[in-house]
Amino acid sequence: MSTINEKITTEIRKVAKELLEKDEVAAFLGYTEGTVPMVMKPFVARRPEDVEKLFWNSFCVLNLANYLPLVLQSLEPPRRPNDPLPEGPLPRVGVLATGCWSRNMVVQIKENQIERERVIIVGISSRGMVDRKKVQAQVDHLEITEVIEEDHKLIVKGPGFTKEINRWDVVRDNCKSCVHPDPVIYDEVIGDFSGGRQVPKRFGDIQEIEDMDIEERWKWFQEEISSCIRCYACRNACPLCYCPTCFVDDSRPQWVGKSIDKTDTALFHILRAFHCAGRCTDCGACESACPMGIRMRLFTKKLYKDCMELYGFEPGLRIDEPLPLTTFKLEDPQDYILQQGQKGEEK
Amino acid sequence: MEEKREESWQPKIIAFLCNWCSYAGADLAGVSRYQYPPSIRIVRVPCSGRVSPNMILDALRSGADGVLVSGCHPGDCHYISGNFYARRRFALFKRFLEFIGIEPDRVNFTWISASEGEQFAQVAREVTERVKRLGPARKLVKEIEPCPQ
Amino acid sequence: MKPLALFKSELDGFLKELSRDYDIFGPKRQKKGYLDWGEIEGLSDLDLSPGVTKTSIKSFFLPQPEVLFEFSTRAREERAFRLKEPKCPDRKRVLFGVRPCDARSIYLNSMPYKDDCYFQKNIERNIVIGLFCKAHLSTCFCTWVGGSPTSTDGMDIGVYELEDSFIFLPFSQRGQEFLRDKGLREIGQKEEEQIDAYKNHAPEGISEGVDIAKEFSQKSLFDLYDARFWQEVTDPCLNCGTCTFLCPTCYCFDIQDEVLRGKGRRIRYWDSCMFPLFTLHASGHNPRGEKVKRVRNRFMHKLKYFPDRFGPISCVGCGRCVRDCPVSIDIRQVIRQFLEI
Numbered sequence: 001m002s003t004i005n006e007k008i009t010t011e012i013r014k015v016a017k018e019l020l021e022k023d024e025v026a027a028f029l030g031y032t033e034g035t036v037p038m039v040m041k042p043f044v045a046r047r048p049e050d051v052e053k054l055f056w057n058s059f060c061v062l063n064l065a066n067y068l069p070l071v072l073q074s075l076e077p078p079r080r081p082n083d084p085l086p087e088g089p090l091p092r093v094g095v096l097a098t099g100c101w102s103r104n105m106v107v108q109i110k111e112n113q114i115e116r117e118r119v120i121i122v123g124i125s126s127r128g129m130v131d132r133k134k135v136q137a138q139v140d141h142l143e144i145t146e147v148i149e150e151d152h153k154l155i156v157k158g159p160g161f162t163k164e165i166n167r168w169d170v171v172r173d174n175c176k177s178c179v180h181p182d183p184v185i186y187d188e189v190i191g192d193f194s195g196g197r198q199v200p201k202r203f204g205d206i207q208e209i210e211d212m213d214i215e216e217r218w219k220w221f222q223e224e225i226s227s228c229i230r231c232y233a234c235r236n237a238c239p240l241c242y243c244p245t246c247f248v249d250d251s252r253p254q255w256v257g258k259s260i261d262k263t264d265t266a267l268f269h270i271l272r273a274f275h276c277a278g279r280c281t282d283c284g285a286c287e288s289a290c291p292m293g294i295r296m297r298l299f300t301k302k303l304y305k306d307c308m309e310l311y312g313f314e315p316g317l318r319i320d321e322p323l324p325l326t327t328f329k330l331e332d333p334q335d336y337i338l339q340q341g342q343k344g345e346e347k
Numbered sequence: 348m349e350e351k352r353e354e355s356w357q358p359k360i361i362a363f364l365c366n367w368c369s370y371a372g373a374d375l376a377g378v379s380r381y382q383y384p385p386s387i388r389i390v391r392v393p394c395s396g397r398v399s400p401n402m403i404l405d406a407l408r409s410g411a412d413g414v415l416v417s418g419c420h421p422g423d424c425h426y427i428s429g430n431f432y433a434r435r436r437f438a439l440f441k442r443f444l445e446f447i448g449i450e451p452d453r454v455n456f457t458w459i460s461a462s463e464g465e466q467f468a469q470v471a472r473e474v475t476e477r478v479k480r481l482g483p484a485r486k487l488v489k490e491i492e493p494c495p496q
Numbered sequence: 497m498k499p500l501a502l503f504k505s506e507l508d509g510f511l512k513e514l515s516r517d518y519d520i521f522g523p524k525r526q527k528k529g530y531l532d533w534g535e536i537e538g539l540s541d542l543d544l545s546p547g548v549t550k551t552s553i554k555s556f557f558l559p560q561p562e563v564l565f566e567f568s569t570r571a572r573e574e575r576a577f578r579l580k581e582p583k584c585p586d587r588k589r590v591l592f593g594v595r596p597c598d599a600r601s602i603y604l605n606s607m608p609y610k611d612d613c614y615f616q617k618n619i620e621r622n623i624v625i626g627l628f629c630k631a632h633l634s635t636c637f638c639t640w641v642g643g644s645p646t647s648t649d650g651m652d653i654g655v656y657e658l659e660d661s662f663i664f665l666p667f668s669q670r671g672q673e674f675l676r677d678k679g680l681r682e683i684g685q686k687e688e689e690q691i692d693a694y695k696n697h698a699p700e701g702i703s704e705g706v707d708i709a710k711e712f713s714q715k716s717l718f719d720l721y722d723a724r725f726w727q728e729v730t731d732p733c734l735n736c737g738t739c740t741f742l743c744p745t746c747y748c749f750d751i752q753d754e755v756l757r758g759k760g761r762r763i764r765y766w767d768s769c770m771f772p773l774f775t776l777h778a779s780g781h782n783p784r785g786e787k788v789k790r791v792r793n794r795f796m797h798k799l800k801y802f803p804d805r806f807g808p809i810s811c812v813g814c815g816r817c818v819r820d821c822p823v824s825i826d827i828r829q830v831i832r833q834f835l836e837i
Contacts, residue, residue, distance in 0.1 A: 034824025036635065041824045042732040062822065066734075070787070133529075141529045143547060145634045159631075210446065218448025218486060227528065229551065229560075231768075233736035233822055247401060249773045255401045258752055259561035259765035263489040267404050270447065274400050277439050289822035291738045292550070293528040302446045306439050325439075328431035330421070336441050337434075338457040338470060410757055491759045 002151040008056040008124060011190045012096065015122055016051040019094045025120055026075050026091035029064050030054040037147045038132040042067055056096075057149050058130040058167065061288035064095055065104035065239035069113045092118045098126035100174075100283035102183035103316025104239040107279050110323060113242055116185075123186030125193045128168070128175030129284075130154070133293055135170045139163055174284035174297055177202050184317055203305045205298060221266070227292040228265045230258075234296050235272055237289035240279050247271055273299035278307045278324035281316050357386045358412035358478040362471075363398045364389055365430075368419035368460045375464030376471075383471035386478070387415070394418065396429030400440050403454060407487040413453050413478035415470070420458040430458070449486055452477035497672050500664045500680035501687055507662060508539035510678070514590060518623070521556065522592040523549045536592060544593055544657065546631035548814045552744035553598040556591060557605065557618045561763035564614065564751070570758040582761075584617065593627045594651065597638045597814040601744030602650035607806040608747065614764070623674055625664075626651035632699045635815030637828055639701040642709060642808050646694070658690045699813070708831060709803045715837055720800055721792070725833045729795075730788040732823040737768035739817035739825070740794065745810045748774070769793050795830050 016028040032043035032053045040059045044067075045051050075091040097105060102121060108114045136144065139156055146157040154165045168176075175181075179202065182193040201207070209217060232248070235241045248256045248268055255271065257264035273296065280300040287297040307313050310333055313324040364370040370391050376383065388411075392398055395418025403414050416437065418430040437456050445451050455474050459467050502510055514520055515537055524534030525543045532550040536542050563582040570576055602624065609615035629636075629645035638644060648654050652671035656663040663683055666672040683691075702708065712720075740746040750767040753760060767774055770791075775784040784790050802810035811827065818826050 035826040035829065036818060036821075036824050039821070039824040044731045062734075067731075137529055141525075143633050214445070214448050214450060216448075217446065221447040223527075227526070227532075229737075229741045231737035231741045232771075233734060233738045236734040236736040237822060249771075253405065255405055257489065257754060258750065259763055261489060261561075263408055263487055266447075266487060267408060270404060270443070271401060274440060274443060277443075289734065289736065289738075291742060291820040291822070293530070299443075299447070303439055303443060306442050310438055311435070325432070325435055328428065328435055330431070332431070332434055333438065334421070334434055336438055336456060338455050338473065489756060491754060491756050491761055 002057070002149050004127070004151050005057045005149065008190055009054065012054050012056055012122070012124075013051045015188055015190065016045055016054060016094060017048050019120060020045065020048045020051065024092065025094040027071055028054075028094040029067055029071060030096050031056065031060045031064075037144050038130070038135060044071060056124075058127070058154075058171075059132065060096075061129045061131075061172070061285065062237055063101050063104055063239050063283045063285040064097065065101050065108060066237060066285065068093065068095060068105065068108065068119065068239075069242060072114060072118055090118055092120055094120040094122060097121045097123050097183045097186060099178065099180040099182050099184065100126070100281045100316075101239075102185050103180065103281040104283060106184055106316040106319050107281070107323070108239065109319060111279075116319075120188065121183065121186045122188045122190060123183030123193075124190045125183070126175065126178070126181040128171040128178070128181070129288075130167065130170050131172040131288070134172075135165065138165050138170060172284050172288070173205060174282045174287070174301075177204070178282070180314075180317070185319065203301070206302050206305050209298065209302075222262065224294055224296075224298070225265050225269050226262070228260070228269070228294055229292060230260060230265065230268065231291065233289040233291060234286035234294075237285040238276065239283075239285070240276050241272075247275075269296060269299060272296070273303060276300045277303040278311075278313060279315050280304055356479070356483070357384065358475060358483070359388060359410065360386045360413040360415055360474060360478055361406040361411045362387050362389045362415040362417065363392050363395070363402065364459075365395045365397075365418040365425075366391055366393050367425035368423060368458075369395075369417035369467070371461035372417075372459040372463045372467040375461065376467040377464075379464045381465050381468035383468040384475040386412075386475045387471050394424065394426050394429035395433040396424075396426065398433065400436070403440070404487065407449075407453070407484060408489045410484070410488050412481075412484045413455065413474060415455045415457065415474050417457045417459045417467075417470070420460055423460060450481050452481055453484060497666055497675070499683045499688075499691070500675055500678075501683045502662045502664065502680050504660050504662065511536060511542070511592070512538050514678075518588050518590040520590045520592055526550070542593065544627065546629065547633045547636075548595050548597065548816060550816075550820075551742055552601065552814065552816060553591065553594055554601065554605070554744050554747070556589065556622050557602060557615060558747055558749070558764075558766070559618070561765035562614055562749075564762040564764055566759070566761045568758060569755055569760050584621075589622045590625060591622055592625045593655075594624050595629060595814070596626060596645060596647040596649075596651075597636075597643055597812040598744055599624055599626045599650035600638075600643050600647055600812045601814075604649075604745050604806075604808060604810055604812065605747050606650075623670065624650060624652045626654045628654060628656055628694070629697075630657060630694075631697050633815060633819075635818045636699040636813060637702075637815060638813035639699050640708060640828070640831065641811045641813045642707075643812050645698050656691055656694055658687055658694075661687060663687060663691060702831065702835075706835075708799075708835070709807065709809045712799055712809070712834060713803050715800075715834070717800060717804075719837050720796065720834060723833070723837055725830075726788055726792050729825065729830060729833075730791040733770075733787060733791050733825055734823060735770045735772075735787050735790060736822065737766075737770050738820055738822065740768035740770055741766060742816040742820055744812055744814060744816075745798070746794075750774075769797070791825075795827065798827075799831065799834055 019025045028045040031040045034041040038059050142158050144158045148155040156163045256267045311324045406414050424430045520536040522536040522542050523531045526532045530550045565579040568576050648667045652668045654665045748767050749764045753762050776782045798810040
């Protein structure tokens with residue numbers, strides 16, 4: 001195991017144990033090891049002895065903020081939908097947070113999904129998480145039975161091969177282009193903060209697609225989503241997706257058909273992405289959760305880029321700033337609005 | 348589809364018009380006998396802020412060749428700020444549709460006030476012209492195929 | 497019927513010949529790197545590396561969606577609102593290189609779908625040519641749940657891949673007829689020996705002599721239902737449909753009418769017990785409203801309800817859910833926990 005991860009794991013356990021023992025939190029949300037290489041399992045520690053199961057490495061790709069509302073709710077005393085909240089402080093939850101996860105918690109607080117007082121955020125500066133699909137591509141998609149992580153490389157083993165891979169080569173695209181690896185809100189800190197990163201081409205991948213012509217872009221979009229099986233792993237892995245009834249489940253009117261159809265799949269992806277506009281922090285959980293390797297993060301990242309360009313807004317950085325689609329300015333750009341007498345472009 | 352491209356082809360365009368300005372504008376165009384193509388099908392909505400991307404996509408999915416959304420001019424919204432929110436939403440949405448390869452002229456936005464009957468007719472002509480140039484929509488139209496696979 | 501043989505070098509010609517009368521599907525390397533079902537025109541399309549494809553074989557038997565019937569809603573038409581049977585393509589399909597676990601899923605799914613004319617029609621349409629496993633992945637566990645790398649359940653024809661030839665064995669009437677005039681030669685002496693010595697590396701069984709179907713059917717339903725481990729199993733679950741949609745034996749469906757521009761059809765499409773909508777009543781009540789109830793149902797259905805009703809466990813041990821679960825929920829661990837109850 002890498003010494004960096006070992007250090008962080010030890011510290012996480014220490015902090016979690018303290019919080020649980022002192023009864024500051026009723027549960028601690030972290031990661032434990034999965035049964036398959038390169039897949040970590042989100043884990044809720046409820047007793048001090050559980051903390052020994054907590055682990056930290058470069059495969060903690062899902063966003064723990066996603067679990068917060070449900071875990072918090074599960075700790076409240078049972079009551080019927082319209083009953084008032086019980087008096088006195090409610091049990092709290094401790095949670096690990098990297099830059100993007102903490103930004104999602106900011107969004108959740110703004111949208112009244114969680115209460116700041118009920119979460120104890122243990123901040124960790126992210127070194128970038130590893131994309132398991134990239135690792136698989138490095139070994140020609142042979143089966144991987146073991147991955148040993150060292151500080152700057154991965155040792156990947158399978159039947160009949162061992163390969164050393166430079167860690168940074170297989171870090172997720174969203175982490176590579178991330179400029180906010182440090183938590184934005186936190187109560188405890190593990191390790192040192194990096195103080196921010198500089199990235200030369202933050203939206204390089206989006207720019208590449210924008211530079212294509214319109215028919216190429218359509219082809220790219222169609223191809224990207226063609227393997228979608230509509231399992232909704234992307235939606236469910238997303239901390240922004242908490243609607244009691246998702247638009248795909250609406251039946252009157254039915255916006256999106258339920259089976260695999262190229263239009264319905266396209267509509268699902270367009271609307272899912274658009275629902276994240278101005279809220280998505282580019283944490284990459286959707287892409288990491290997808291079993292079919294669809295890069296749906298490119299859709300939300302385009303919206304991220306436009307929000308920055310048009311409204312100068314980045315989600316989750318400040319708790320007192322309204323989300324871009326819940327506010328407006330009188331001088332917002334409107335060059336897309338059709339003016340009388342203006343001619344369309346010949347495409 | 349090729350025959351449809353002939354001169355005689357009239358696109359179907361769904362227009363979401365706000366009740367207070369644009370719908371009244373369309374009404375005025377009619378009352379004042381301003382000519383505009385019969386391609387526009389109007390859906391009256393309370394405010395341009397009511398129009399969600401779901402509705403625009405649903406129109407395209409159902410076979411509309413183009414969409415027009417129109418509300419009150421900024422500052423004139425009956426609900427004070429509905430069109431300001433809409434303006435942000437559609438700015439992002441239109442850019443996003445273009446990003447995934449939907450022609451920019453398929454989905455159009457404009458502001459029409461209740462007194463702008465002539466302008467409404469002009470916009471209707473303009474949008475029809477744009478959509479005609481693109482030909483029938485096919486990208487997001489859902490087809491009920493007889494038997495898949 | 498004696499086993500028939502084909503040299504490896506002849507497979508390409510065999511497939512090309514076959515593709516004149518049949519649509520052939522088999523494991524194909526996809527752009528994104530994984531193996532998945534795809535149309536096969538010749539050997540170059542086929543990839544017979546060890547392990548199962550990304551998605552299961554069920555989409556050939558329970559298509560996504562299955563059109564049950566069609567109708568027109570144009571009132572002026574004479575036949576408006578009269579139901580029309582969907583046209584069925586004339587060409588039969590050959591599924592080549594089906595692993596024993598996937599083939600076994602056909603056998604298992606046939607139990608609840610015994611009287612379903614749509615499923616039976618697809619059984620008629622597909623000729624299943626299985627491929628016995630020479631190696632297994634770390635996620636394979638067919639031997640735990642009643643299968644094996646050389647299991648023939650659900651196959652019309654089984655194929656051994658030897659050093660330089662393929663050996664075809666029919667296991668059904670249809671398989672025999674299919675092989676009859678395909679110009680395959682009789683198996684040689686040497687090849688027969690090779691079959692006998694066919695070393696498959698079966699995944700390790702759960703433990704010596706344990707038949708979990710039998711074990712589980714003797715356990716009390718209530719003990720399993722109220723077991724304490726469910727909360728921990730559920731905690732990481734996202735409630736997505738990855739496991740159910742990739743699973744070959746998850747066969748649940750929903751039905752809906754789709755009507756557009758005067759045309760309509762009733763479709764049957766995959767549903768997943770992981771989704772809250774799966775059990776939502778019209779009244780608004782949901783008997784499986786919480787995540788833990790839904791997760792429990794998935795495992796209980798496979799490991800307890802199904803064997804209680806039909807006998808075998810409704811899992812073939814292909815390991816797809818283990819391999820692709822975003823949060824590494826492992827049915828093997830649940831099976832172990834079941835055994836401890």
